Amino acid sequence: QVQLQESGPGLVKPSGTLSLTCAVPGGSISSSNWWSWVRQPPGRGLEWIGEINHSGSTNYNPSLKSRVSISVDKSKNQFSLKLNSVTAADTAVYYCASLSSTWYVFDYWGQGTLVTVSS
Amino acid sequence: EVLLTQSPDFQSVTPKEKVTITCRASQSIGTSIHWYQQKADQSPKVLIKYASQSFSGVPSRFSGSGSGTDFTLTINGLEGEDAATYYCHQSSSLPYTFGQGTKLEIK
Numbered sequence: 001q002v003q004l005q006e007s008g009p010g011l012v013k014p015s016g017t018l019s020l021t022c023a024v025p026g027g028s029i030s031s032s033n034w035w036s037w038v039r040q041p042p043g044r045g046l047e048w049i050g051e052i053n054h055s056g057s058t059n060y061n062p063s064l065k066s067r068v069s070i071s072v073d074k075s076k077n078q079f080s081l082k083l084n085s086v087t088a089a090d091t092a093v094y095y096c097a098s099l100s101s102t103w104y105v106f107d108y109w110g111q112g113t114l115v116t117v118s119s
Numbered sequence: 120e121v122l123l124t125q126s127p128d129f130q131s132v133t134p135k136e137k138v139t140i141t142c143r144a145s146q147s148i149g150t151s152i153h154w155y156q157q158k159a160d161q162s163p164k165v166l167i168k169y170a171s172q173s174f175s176g177v178p179s180r181f182s183g184s185g186s187g188t189d190f191t192l193t194i195n196g197l198e199g200e201d202a203a204t205y206y207c208h209q210s211s212s213l214p215y216t217f218g219q220g221t222k223l224e225i226k
Binding site: 036045046047048059060061062063095097099103104105106107109110111112 | 206
């Protein structure tokens with residue numbers, strides 16, 4: 001079964017860069033799935049940030065496209081998120097998730113990591 | 120962008136009751152709607168894919184229906200463990216979007 005594990009700083013200063021990594025133990029980053037980031041502000045709903053596949057093709061949410069970058073490291077079986085120029089509005093639980101290329105559902109999720117933007 | 124609007128936002132229900140949650144899309148999306156359950160402090164889990172197909176391991180009391188712009192998630196015989204927030208998600212077009220969520224409280 002695919003497992004996903006997010007890691008990264010829990011506190012980022014305003015105007016700084018949020019950086020998170022998602023490891024995929026028990027699975028292969030080179031599979032046909034799309035590897036996604038989804039966030040959830042405290043007490044609110046889910047927002048898709050973007051995705052990457054094993055060959056490095058990416059898709060981003062237009063609302064964040066100017067600030068976001070997703071990359072993949074096949075040698076480490078992981079993918080990463082960078083979000084720059086952060087503000088308090090970027091405070092959220094960030095999930096990495098796999099989007100099944102068969103059904104286009106998010107079938108596996110990480111446990112989520114809370115990132116707070118504060119000075 | 121496809122906007123998804125769920126109703127109701129909140130519902131308080133008793134065990135064994137039948138619950139219906141609706142999701143309306145801002146444009147026709149065929150059956151490219153999926154339903155997730157998110158319990159407190161947990162990650163979302165898939166319940167239903169493509170409007171009406173049960174996902175592996177999901178109890179049979181969960182079912183879905185609809186096509187085009189109007190979709191429904193039904194829970195027949197609510198159980199205490201079903202207390203959660205439920206989200207619809209569309210995969211018809213990028214960016215993927217979610218409904219705002221429906222929080223289910225068990226009395």
